[in-house]
Amino acid sequence: MRRVVLLASIAALVWGCATPPEKISGVPNSGPCTSADRERLALLSNKQTKAANGDALGVFLIGLPVASMSGGDNETEIAILKGRCSK
Template sequence: MRTTLLISALALTVASCATPPNRIKPIANAAPCTSQDRVRLAEISKVQAATATNDAVGVFLVGLPVGSMVGGADHKQEIGLLKGRCG
């Protein structure tokens, strides 16, 4: 019983980690890519990468996705849209 609970808690913790930007798939959309879109994609990709790294370190050290817990935003949806738009 304890083992099952521990495994479930660990799986939930790992699942709540931010996805690194290079693993986010583009979401197809017909909007044109602007220079502002490219700048925004670069900015939020940096934030997403830092949050994913902090989550990984936090899970390794204390078992919690620290990056997501302390205010690191998850921009997965927006990154996917901008990748689909800007290729």
Template sequence: MKTKSTLSVMALLLAAACAKQPDQIAAIDIGPNAYRGFSCSQLAQADAKYDIALENLSAQQRDAATGDAFAVFLLGLPLASMSGQDRETQIAATKGHIQAIKLEQARKGCRVAS
């Protein structure tokens, strides 16, 4: 019985160490003043820049998550996360910037392209 619970704990720890899917990563709070001095045009440019960055990081993160899933299944180790391929921190920061930009655009009443 002890071996079974030890294996269960190890499996949970390994699963927790795996790279998350991009949609499971929450934005971090950038703060309300990060984009205060930006014009609507500058906010739109920053938003476009961060949208592209998020797309690229998300693709890398999906690859890392898939790699971790296979590696844990085959070897019992989240190799992508262990080798620095996990982009969770960068994705959280990028989402935070996008969120801060959207809030500032709304505060200023900027027109946002659909």
């Protein structure tokens, strides 16, 4: 029983980690892609990479996805910007 609880806890922590930006799919949306959108996408992709790496390290060291827990996950906005700018 303890093994099942431990595995479930580990799975929950891993699924709570930030997704690397290259694995985020764009969400189709309307509107033109401006240079500000491209700059914002580059900035958020950089932050998301750091969050994903921080989560991986946090889960390895203390068992918690620290970056995602502190609001460092920008997956939704990246998906929107990718959808707008990948046309």
